[in-house]
Amino acid sequence: xxxxxxxILLLFGGTDFGGDALSFRFVRPNLEQRIRSQRPILSFSAxxxxxxxxxxxxxxxxxxxxxxKYHQRSPxxxxxxxxxxxxTSSSIYAGRKYRRNRxxxxxxxxxxxxxxxxxxxxxxxxxxxTKPGTLxxxxxxxxxxMIKAWSRYAKIDPEAPLVMERLIKRLLDEKExxxxxxxxxxxxxxxxxxxxxxxxxxxxxxxxxxxSPIVASQRAREILVSLQENYEASLELSSRQPKPNGESFSxxxxxxxxxxxxxxxxxxxxxxxxxxxxxxxxxxxxxxxxYIRLLHAYANSGKGQQAEGFLKxxxxxxxxxxxxxxxxxxxxxxxxxRGRESAEHADRLLEEMPVPKDLVTYSTVISAxxxxxxxxxxxxxxxxxxxDIEETPNLQPNTVVLNTVMSTxxxxxxxxxxxxxxxxxxxxxxxxxxxxxxxxxxxxLHALATHSRTRTxxxxxxxxLLDSLLKKSDRGEISFxxxxxxxxxVIDAWCKSQEEDSAWNAVKVxxxxxxxxxxxxxxxxxxxxxxxALSRCNKPGSTQxxxxxxxxxxxxxxxxxIISYAAVITGLARSGESDAAxxxxxxxxxxxxxxxxGKSYMRPNNVLYNAVIDLWAKSGKGTYGARxxxxxxxxxxxxxxxxxxxxxxxxIQSWAKSGTRCCxxxxxxxxxxxxxxxxxxxxxxPNDLTFLAVINAVSxxxxxxxxxxxxxxxxRMDKLYRNGYKFARPNAFTYTSxxxxxxxxxxxxxxxxxxxxxxxxxxxxxxxxASGYDHPNExxxxxxxxxxxxxxxxxxxxxxAVIEETFEQCKRDGQVGEKFLYRLREAAPDDLYxxxxxxxxxxxxxxxxxxxxxxxxxxxxxNNRSRMRxxxxx
Numbered sequence: 001x002x003x004x005x006x007x008i009l010l011l012f013g014g015t016d017f018g019g020d021a022l023s024f025r026f027v028r029p030n031l032e033q034r035i036r037s038q039r040p041i042l043s044f045s046a047x048x049x050x051x052x053x054x055x056x057x058x059x060x061x062x063x064x065x066x067x068x069k070y071h072q073r074s075p076x077x078x079x080x081x082x083x084x085x086x087x088t089s090s091s092i093y094a095g096r097k098y099r100r101n102r103x104x105x106x107x108x109x110x111x112x113x114x115x116x117x118x119x120x121x122x123x124x125x126x127x128x129x130t131k132p133g134t135l136x137x138x139x140x141x142x143x144x145x146m147i148k149a150w151s152r153y154a155k156i157d158p159e160a161p162l163v164m165e166r167l168i169k170r171l172l173d174e175k176e177x178x179x180x181x182x183x184x185x186x187x188x189x190x191x192x193x194x195x196x197x198x199x200x201x202x203x204x205x206x207x208x209x210x211x212s213p214i215v216a217s218q219r220a221r222e223i224l225v226s227l228q229e230n231y232e233a234s235l236e237l238s239s240r241q242p243k244p245n246g247e248s249f250s251x252x253x254x255x256x257x258x259x260x261x262x263x264x265x266x267x268x269x270x271x272x273x274x275x276x277x278x279x280x281x282x283x284x285x286x287x288x289x290x291y292i293r294l295l296h297a298y299a300n301s302g303k304g305q306q307a308e309g310f311l312k313x314x315x316x317x318x319x320x321x322x323x324x325x326x327x328x329x330x331x332x333x334x335x336x337x338r339g340r341e342s343a344e345h346a347d348r349l350l351e352e353m354p355v356p357k358d359l360v361t362y363s364t365v366i367s368a369x370x371x372x373x374x375x376x377x378x379x380x381x382x383x384x385x386x387x388d389i390e391e392t393p394n395l396q397p398n399t400v401v402l403n404t405v406m407s408t409x410x411x412x413x414x415x416x417x418x419x420x421x422x423x424x425x426x427x428x429x430x431x432x433x434x435x436x437x438x439x440x441x442x443x444x445l446h447a448l449a450t451h452s453r454t455r456t457x458x459x460x461x462x463x464x465l466l467d468s469l470l471k472k473s474d475r476g477e478i479s480f481x482x483x484x485x486x487x488x489x490v491i492d493a494w495c496k497s498q499e500e501d502s503a504w505n506a507v508k509v510x511x512x513x514x515x516x517x518x519x520x521x522x523x524x525x526x527x528x529x530x531x532x533a534l535s536r537c538n539k540p541g542s543t544q545x546x547x548x549x550x551x552x553x554x555x556x557x558x559x560x561x562i563i564s565y566a567a568v569i570t571g572l573a574r575s576g577e578s579d580a581a582x583x584x585x586x587x588x589x590x591x592x593x594x595x596x597x598g599k600s601y602m603r604p605n606n607v608l609y610n611a612v613i614d615l616w617a618k619s620g621k622g623t624y625g626a627r628x629x630x631x632x633x634x635x636x637x638x639x640x641x642x643x644x645x646x647x648x649x650x651x652i653q654s655w656a657k658s659g660t661r662c663c664x665x666x667x668x669x670x671x672x673x674x675x676x677x678x679x680x681x682x683x684x685x686p687n688d689l690t691f692l693a694v695i696n697a698v699s700x701x702x703x704x705x706x707x708x709x710x711x712x713x714x715x716r717m718d719k720l721y722r723n724g725y726k727f728a729r730p731n732a733f734t735y736t737s738x739x740x741x742x743x744x745x746x747x748x749x750x751x752x753x754x755x756x757x758x759x760x761x762x763x764x765x766x767x768x769x770a771s772g773y774d775h776p777n778e779x780x781x782x783x784x785x786x787x788x789x790x791x792x793x794x795x796x797x798x799x800x801a802v803i804e805e806t807f808e809q810c811k812r813d814g815q816v817g818e819k820f821l822y823r824l825r826e827a828a829p830d831d832l833y834x835x836x837x838x839x840x841x842x843x844x845x846x847x848x849x850x851x852x853x854x855x856x857x858x859x860x861x862x863n864n865r866s867r868m869r870x871x872x873x874x
Contacts, residue, residue, distance in 0.1 A: 132174055147168065155199045164196050190242055194248060194252060217260050221256060221268065252268070257293060269290060340372045358395070382408040389401060397433075406421045462489060462493035470482065488529070503537040507545065524559050528563050535571030535574065568587060591608060622660070626655045629650065629651045652671070656697035664709065671713075704745070704753050706745075707741045714738050717730050736779050739761050777815055778820050780815075784806060
């Protein structure tokens with residue numbers, strides 16, 4: 001037998017073509033048996049069949065990935081529709097570019113295809129059910145035509161390769177059983193079968209969504225190995241077997257590379273090199289494109305070491321790597337995303353390159369340094385490589401190189417990036433060989449947006465550049481148009497700016513984007529950035545504008561998420577408006593309605609609930625506000641919205657500001673609950689703000705012994721910290737809150753209780769000085785003076801002594817400010833006040849200001865205010 005009778009000879013189940021009727025036995029001459037014994041075939045096992053039919057791989061390759069960069073018409077592709085060679089489909093392997101069949105374009109063509117496919121299925125079933133040896137010569141050609149037809153369905157029908165194997169088996173049966181020696185199978189027929197299996201591996205259709213592409217790729221590889229082994233056996237036995245050609249090897253190599261990865265493809269390439277080296281098939285010689293494609297696969301996988309080792313292998317085989325190969329190897333290290341390590345490897349390859357370097361080489365290395373995370377060193381190395389380009393003959397930095405240098409500056413987070421990117425952009429605008437493109441302008445805008453928070457004027461500069469680009473585009477001076485990233489960078493620059501009205505300027509840019517007819521449309525990021533900026537804006541009307549903007553983005557663009565609502569609610573909390581809590585509650589109800597309608601991404605989270613609870617805590621609605629905050633906390637527990645420390649702190653704050661007599665007890669109850677949750681779940685950790693809120697609530701209560709109670713809570717906090725609980729470190733603010741509890745005794749407090757409160761205040765201030773936790777600040781001294789004023793009578797000599805000592809200590813600490821002067825004037829008798837401020841020359845005591853005092857008295861006020869501002873942000 002001179003034909004390949006041992007390559008694809010198994011009967012496959014799972015189709016409608018009568019599997020039982022097609023079972024067969026080979027009646028082989030001795031020659032065929034010798035071939036089979038010497039070269040065992042790689043059959044498709046039942047396990048592999050089940051895997052191909054039932055495998056559910058969500059990571060299978062998408063259809064659009066299967067697009068080759070080469071274009072070559074397959075010699076055996078024909079149009080299925082009209083059985084001619086005028087079809088629009090091309091082969092799907094390396095060296096060819098694929099286009100979608102014409103019958104995919106409209107409904108009528110699809111219906112026609114479905115009708116023809118049913119006819120083909122029936123005709124195939126009829127010919128497969130015939131007995132071996134009964135086919136006339138015309139039927140052999142018809143069977144070959146069916147194989148061609150089924151090969152055209154491989155992209156859309158996952159059963160096509162199985163049917164083709166059955167048809168090939170039927171030809172072999174006709175030859176072996178029926179003795180029809182003219183029923184030949186050439187290499188083109190097997191190439192069609194390989195083509196079909198490769199289609200099954202690469203093309204995703206509705207029918208093969210749950211099937212593994214790897215199994216189909218492995219089957220194509222097995223068929224190719226069997227073809228080559230049987231061809232080698234036929235040479236030894238002087239038999240005639242189909243010889244795999246370059247197309248056979250190329251298509252299988254390409255599909256293995258794309259589906260099974262570069263590691264398996266490397267083994268296939270080694271096999272091809274071995275076949276050619278041993279003179280077993282000269283058509284198996286790998287071309288240069290084989291090596292380059294494998295290098296690209298290594299690069300796209302980020303396997304730099306394997307790519308570098310493959311370069312050495314190319315040298316050993318005589319395929320000397322050129323600049324392109326070295327560039328791809330450098331790219332492999334860049335895509336490895338290992339920071340400094342990747343950049344150093346890329347730089348090393350740059351120095352070791354034995355071939356001329358080009359601009360791609362330099363830009364790839366600069367990009368690696370930009371992604372290294374070594375900010376200062378990265379920009380220094382990028383500038384050094386840029387100078388190397390300028391000093392290299394026949395090389396001038398182009399747009400890509402300069403864009404990469406600009407991007408490296410932006411990633412460095414160096415404030416100098418604003419000026420340096422502006423310089424490079426100006427150079428590009430005046431350059432003929434490196435004109436700026438949209439990426440150039442967007443990179444500079446990104447630099448402005450990144451540093452807008454710390455550098456004044458960045459928002460306006462970004463706005464001016466956007467206006468300039470729009471004018472140039474209208475005049476036709478540039479060939480590109482601004483995109484959404486351009487607008488978002490300008491919006492971001494305004495939103496991060498600390499300048500007045502910056503949030504409203506961001507709104508203007510957003511409205512310009514909305515009203516643009518030819519430009520892009522805003523996305524969710526555009527709206528959320530503006531809403532966040534408005535939430536931090538103190539300008540009247542900002543909250544109303546943010547609510548209107550939220551309504552607009554929902555009504556017109558159907559666009560919103562939790563961040564959108566959280567930004568608006570946060571702005572309401574900062575506004576201090578009387579109805580802010582009710583408006584925030586209404587927004588929360590809208591979020592619940594969205595979630596109830598099936599929008600899972602709108603599930604209310606703890607950030608949203610915390611913002612609304614904070615609204616009620618700051619609402620000034622007393623007990624009603626505290627009850628609403630408690631209700632929201634219970635709702636969070638019911639919905640499993642994960643209340644956290646911030647949630648409980650806000651609820652405690654709501655009770656502290658409620659003004660009720662029992663607010664201290666309520667706050668302590670929540671503190672105990674937090675400790676219970678901490679010991680059982682470990683997620684709720686009471687911190688310094690928690691203890692501060694509880695002490696503040698106790699100080700606002702009407703408990704006669706609230707000063708001692710507040711001090712006990714402080715003692716508890718101090719003990720926890722000294723025992724290793726680092727989340728609650730006492731500070732000046734917690735000590736000041738204890739002083740505040742002593743400064744405002746309950747209305748029914750007697751003189752004995754007041755004396756205890758004074759002793760508590762004196763002890764607390766002395767302990768703060770000696771504790772090492774913090775230093776008393778202006779608020780601490782002011783509160784202590786208020787405590788002395790409220791707890792001692794004006795004619796008490798103790799009052800004069802305490803005030804005098806406190807004033808001297810406050811002077812030494814440099815904490816004499818407006819608030820302290822006000823409390824001093826309120827607490828001290830007139831003669832003592834004049835005595836203490838005798839160094840200050842003023843006509844009236846009410847005219848004394850901090851500016852009139854010696855600088856040393858208020859030298860530490862600025863640091864104190866900065867700390868207070870940071871705490872307010874927390």
